[in-house]
Amino acid sequence: MKRRIVLKIGSSSLTDENGRIEPERLQAIASALGTLDAEVAVVSSGAVAAGCGLLNVPRPRTLPEKQALAAVGQAALMQEWAKVFAPHAVAQILLSAGDIQDRKRFVNAKHALEAAFKLGVVPIINENDTVATQELRLGDNDTLSAWVAYLCEAHELILLTDVDGLYTANPRVDPTAKRLSLVENVAEVLHLAGGAGSSRGTGGMHTKLKAAQIASEAGIDTLIIGGGGMGLKAFFEGADTGTRIRAQKHTARRGWILHQPSKGSLFIDSGAEKALRSGKSLLPKGITGIAGDFQYGEIVRLEGEHGPIGQGIVNYAAHEVQRIFRRHTEEIEEILGYKDFDEVVHRNHLALY
Ligand SMILES: Nc1ncnc2c1ncn2[C@@H]1O[C@H](COP(=O)(O)OP(=O)(O)O)[C@@H](O)[C@H]1O
Numbered sequence: 001m002k003r004r005i006v007l008k009i010g011s012s013s014l015t016d017e018n019g020r021i022e023p024e025r026l027q028a029i030a031s032a033l034g035t036l037d038a039e040v041a042v043v044s045s046g047a048v049a050a051g052c053g054l055l056n057v058p059r060p061r062t063l064p065e066k067q068a069l070a071a072v073g074q075a076a077l078m079q080e081w082a083k084v085f086a087p088h089a090v091a092q093i094l095l096s097a098g099d100i101q102d103r104k105r106f107v108n109a110k111h112a113l114e115a116a117f118k119l120g121v122v123p124i125i126n127e128n129d130t131v132a133t134q135e136l137r138l139g140d141n142d143t144l145s146a147w148v149a150y151l152c153e154a155h156e157l158i159l160l161t162d163v164d165g166l167y168t169a170n171p172r173v174d175p176t177a178k179r180l181s182l183v184e185n186v187a188e189v190l191h192l193a194g195g196a197g198s199s200r201g202t203g204g205m206h207t208k209l210k211a212a213q214i215a216s217e218a219g220i221d222t223l224i225i226g227g228g229g230m231g232l233k234a235f236f237e238g239a240d241t242g243t244r245i246r247a248q249k250h251t252a253r254r255g256w257i258l259h260q261p262s263k264g265s266l267f268i269d270s271g272a273e274k275a276l277r278s279g280k281s282l283l284p285k286g287i288t289g290i291a292g293d294f295q296y297g298e299i300v301r302l303e304g305e306h307g308p309i310g311q312g313i314v315n316y317a318a319h320e321v322q323r324i325f326r327r328h329t330e331e332i333e334e335i336l337g338y339k340d341f342d343e344v345v346h347r348n349h350l351a352l353y
Pocket residue numbers: 009010011012013160161162163165166167168169170171172192193194195196197198200201202203204205206
C-alpha cells in the first residue's frame with residue numbers, strides 16, 4: 001500500500017492578511033505534494049474566506065452568514081485547487097458531523113474516498129458548512145481532518161498552519177516559548193494550547209491537539225507544520241521543523257481496547273483463534289455464535305473454545321453478524337445486500353490477552 005497522507009490546510013495558510021485566497025499559496029502546496037509518491041487527501045479550509053474575498057465583505061459573525069459565504073466561497077476554492085493540481089483531477093467531498101456519527105454514512109464516505117484514491121484523483125474535503133447547524137457541526141477542520149485520517153486509514157495526518165509547530169506557550173503572546181519537535185503523549189501537552197492566531201483561523205492550537213488526540217487513538221501520527229508550501233517541502237526533504245505527535249503505541253491502544261467494557265461476545269472456533277494469534281483478522285467463517293446487542297464500532301469480547309482470548313472493535317452490528325456468521329466472506333454481500341468490510345474484526349482493531 002502506498003504511503004497515505006491527510007493534509008489539512010488552515011485558512012491562515014491559504015489567505016493573505018485581508019482574508020483573500022492567494023493562488024500562489026495553493027500552488028506552492030500542490031508543488032510540494034507533487035514531490036511525494038503518496039496518496040494524499042486534502043482537507044481544505046478557506047471557503048468562508050474565499051466567499052468574503054469574492055463579495056468583498058468582512059468576516060461573518062452569524063452562522064447563517066457564515067453558511068452562505070461558505071457556499072459562495074467553496075466553488076471558487078475548488079476551482080483554485082483544480083487549477084493547481086492539474087493534470088490531476090480533484091474531487092470535492094463535503095462532510096458534516098452526521099456523516100461521521102452515522103455508521104452507514106461513515107462507511108459510504110470511506111468507500112467514496114477509497115474509490116477516489118483508486119481513480120488517482122485528489123480528494124479535497126471540507127465541512128459541509130451550509131447544512132451544519134449549531135448543534136450538529138464539527139465546527140473546525142482540525143477535528144474533521146482527524147476523522148478523515150481515520151476514515152481513510154492514513155499513515156500520517158499533517159496540519160499545515162501559520163506556526164511551525166506546537167510551542168510551550170502561544171508564541172504570539174510569549175516570545176520565549178520554545179518549539180517541541182516531538183510529543184510522545186498528546187494528553188500531557190493539551191494544556192499548552194491557546195486559541196486562534198488570527199481572525200482567519202478557528203480554534204487555534206487547541207483544536208489541533210484535540211485532532212491529534214483522535215488520530216493518536218486511531219494509531220496515526222500527527223504533524224503540525226508551518227510555512228505553507230515551502231515549509232511543507234522542507235519537511236518532506238527532512239528538515240527539522242514542526243512537531244510530531246506520536247500515535248499511541250500499539251501497547252497503549254491494545255490496553256485501551258482490552259479495558260473497554262464489551263457490548264457483547266463473539267464465540268470463535270480453534271482455527272479462527274489460531275489465525276488471530278498469528279496476526280490475522282477475524283472473518284465471519286470462524287465465528288460459531290454471538291451474544292449481546294452491539295453496534296458497528298463497539299467493543300466485543302472474543303471467546304475461544306477454552307475461554308476469553310481478547311477484545312476487538314467490531315465492523316458489523318450484532319443483527320448483521322447473526323446473519324453472516326459461519327459463512328464465507330464472499331457470501332456477505334449476497335446475504336446482507338452490501339459488504340462494507342471483509343473482516344468482522346480487523347487485525348488493527350484487535351487486542352489479545
Ligand atoms: N502553544 C502554542 N503553540 C503554537 N501556536 C499556538 C499555541 N497556542 C496557540 N497558538 C496559536 O494557534 C495558531 C494556529 O491556529 P489557527 O489560527 O486556528 O490556524 P489555522 O487556520 O491554521 O487552523 C497560531 O497562529 C498560534 O497563534
